[in-house]
Amino acid sequence: MRALILATALCIPTFVFAAGSEDPTPPKPTQTTTECKSGMVWDEKTKSCVAPQESQLDDDVLYQAAREFAYAGQYDHSQAALRAMSDQNDDRVLTYMGFTTRKMGDVPAGMAYYNAALQVNPDNILARSYMGQAFVEAGQLGAAREQLKEIQARGGRESWSETSLKKAIETGDGYSY
Structure with a gap:
């Protein structure tokens, strides 16, 4: 069984995830783009839409929101989420x-x-x-x-x-x- 799993793993193309920034699939729409308006981001803790720059959201949540906005063609909202991230020199930003x-x-x-x-x-x-x-x-x-x-x-x-x-x-x- 181990040999079969190893052989299968070697035949399936793998994806490299560089600096947490590479995801081979488009982001799935969340409440950020389905319920929130005007660039607000869904805060799972408060179950509400919050302004990215005024929130307590961590950088990973903001990054995923930025990615979701970008995929939805909401580039200005993506940039607002990116600007709210703590490290503006992060290569993901x-x-x-x-x-x-x-x-x-x-x-x-x-x-x-x-x-x-x-x-x-x-x-x-x-x-x-x-x-x-x-x-x-x-x-x-x-x-x-x-x-x-x-x-x-x-x-x-x-x-x-x-x-x-x-x-x-x-x-x-x-x-x-």
Whole structure:
């Protein structure tokens, strides 16, 4: 039985979770985007919607809210949740600030955030994937391929970051989360 489990595990692609920032699936909608309004975040303890900057929510809850907002296309609300996180130099914050800023149309500022995230954590393969997707959107396929090589060299083979960037290079389309 152990041999079967090991053989199965070796055949199934694995996903790398870099700095807690890589999740291969879109976030599931929670009360944050289904019940709360105007960028409020669901507080499980109080069972109510709270303003991210005025709440006692921990950084992981705020990060998940930021990710959920970004996936829902609510980039300004995502940024508000990110700005409420305690460490503004956290590479997760910088990566999603880059993503949301780029999606809001300011590509140079988005790239600056990605570069800042990579200064903090050169192994942040999610930042590399989003940066590569920005290069694809700008028609800079060589630069996108360089980021793909970096992802692979930094342990990101068969990760969401690698797969999404490969697909973006092939199709010319990026992802919204």
